[in-house]
Amino acid sequence: MSIKRALVSVSDKQGIVDFCRELSALGVEIISTGGTSTLLAKEGVPVIGISDVTGFPEIMDGRVKTLHPAVHSGLLAVRDNEEHTKQMSELGLDYIDLVVVNLYPFAQTIAKPDVAYEEAIENIDIGGPTMLRSAAKNHAFVSVVVDAGDYAQVLEEIRTEGDTTLETRKRLAAKVFRHTAAYDALIADYLANVTGEPLPERYTVTYEKIQDLRYGENPHQKAAFYRKPLAAADTLTAAEQLHGKELSYNNINDANAALQIVKEFEEPAVVAVKHMNPCGVGVGESVYEAYQKAYNADPTSIFGGIVAANRIIDQDTANLLKDIFLEIILAPGFTDEALEILTKKKNIRLLKIGELSAAGARKSSFVVTSVEGGMVVQESDVHSVNAEELQVVTDRKPTEEELKQLLFGWKVVKHVKSNAIVLAADDMTVGVGAGQMNRVGAAKIAIEQAGEKAKGAVLASDAFFPMGDTLELAAKAGITAVIQPGGSIKDEESIKVANEYGIAMVFTGVRHFKH
Secondary structure, three states: OOOOEEEEEOOOOOOHHHHHHHHHHOOOEEEEOHHHHHHHHHOOOOOEEHHHHHOOOOEOOOOEOOOOHHHHHHHHOOOOOHHHHHHHHHOOOOOOOEEEEOOOOHHHHHOOOOOOHHHHHHOOOOHHHHHHHHHHHOOOOOEEEOOHHHHHHHHHHHHHHOOOOHHHHHHHHHHHHHHHHHHHHHHHHHHHHHOOOOOOOOOOOOOEEEEEEOOOOOOOOOEEEEEOOOOOOOOHHHOEEEEOOOOOHHHHHHHHHHHHHHOOOOOOEEEEEEOOEEEEEEEOOOHHHHHHHHHHHOOOOOOOEEEEEOOOEOHHHHHHHOOOOEEEEEEOOEOHHHHHHHOOOOOOEEEEOOOOOOHHHOOOOEEEEEEOOEEEEEEOOOOOOOHHHOEEOOOOOOOHHHHHHHHHHHHHHOOOOOOOEEEEEOOEEEEEEOOOOOHHHHHHHHHHHHHHHHOOOEEEEOOOOOOOHHHHHHHHHOOOEEEEOOOOOOHHHHHHHHHHOOOEEEEOOOOOOOO
16 A cells, blocks of 8 residues: 555645655645645645545635545545445545645634634634544544644655555544644633633643653652643743753742742732742842842742742842752843853753733633542632721721731732741741641741741731631730631631730631642
8 A cells, every 4th residue: 555645735834835745756646725725836736626626616715625525535435345445436536545634723813812703713624623533533544644743754654665654644643633632622612711601511621742741749750741722921831941951840830839929919029939838928129129038038948949030030139049059930031141140050940931910910710620530620719809808807907017918918828738827027928837737737837937027927817717726826926917818607706816915807708728
């Protein structure tokens, strides 16, 4: 068996002329459609129009051209089936041995700002996926190419053997079904959002691989990094790596955690993260000042951590950053001087992130978490509060400065693993208690970490206090104000303790559990 006829119809025409010219030189007859046919003819590549094969014109603005028995018989006929062979001969039909197709640019279309619904629908390909699926199903006899990256191997096998190997055809067919599944998933997702069904009866998602990772959370686990189509510019998947080793699985998770926290702030902010929890957060008049506060929040834990900033890293800040070991520095950019300083450290990873969305304008997306045998899907937590929404529940109201620190602490505690307690003062975290089985335990860790800095600090809790014990602990440490969701049946107990010690306490009415 050898490849004698190829059907070529591509939207992305990268490399197609050279590929078809080589096929033609190898004696392969090329059938093509629409714009692809026009391009090949213009470039001097012999080509047969699809209408000459079907005996039927392309109609309805090209919507119907390849959906024809003369095409799909040539693709689906089982070559060693006598009845199929007989029918092909009686009907005067010819086999198609190679299909080269890529699809209408649906993803690129819906990525355009304010794209019209009608335009999106018009860019749903019908004939292309049908040809791909037919050819891929019959890969025992038909080669099918959906990726220009496979052109060279296909040409080489035809050149040396006259056909592709069965192993290659199996691999190409598997790629086709992944491709068409991803294409349909993107369409389904778009229509689900258009029709207001973001959590439909069947949840289809698709991702494209960015890179294989050396290993996963631990060396014995395989892993890869994938990107969702149309990911926003201020996401980790869209970041540009400027320097350093490739990212690891744990790097990616930590960097994403740091990025989500730093997005909370409008003013210059720096976040240091270890094991997906913030170990230091600071805001200031400049990125330099913000980094100093983030570092001083916990000089021990920041070592070997990830740092994210929401401003360009300048020379002065880079001189501070170079003095400790960091895995990653993530920022909207780096000055030339900063890059010169930081790139002298061979292994540090420098990531440039796209322009960060304004904190108040952040939109909720959907977060997928796998469980054995399935997954759970929820909206991302982009909720924020302002001072006017807070309910003062104690006799004493927070001062203006306390209120500022409470709102700062609330932005941070939202991103700390529950049970979570954050102590804040002077626009920086001074104590973080994360991931404890009870709230008192989280408070003890945060207070112990803060030491003397707990005096005069404020406390943020991701969920309500089930009793007054956490407030007792906070009061003894010298904490002056507290922000928490409220909503416990024992709220009055906590309020009573706060009043006894002159602590100002506000309720947000919103919980921020993070598991």
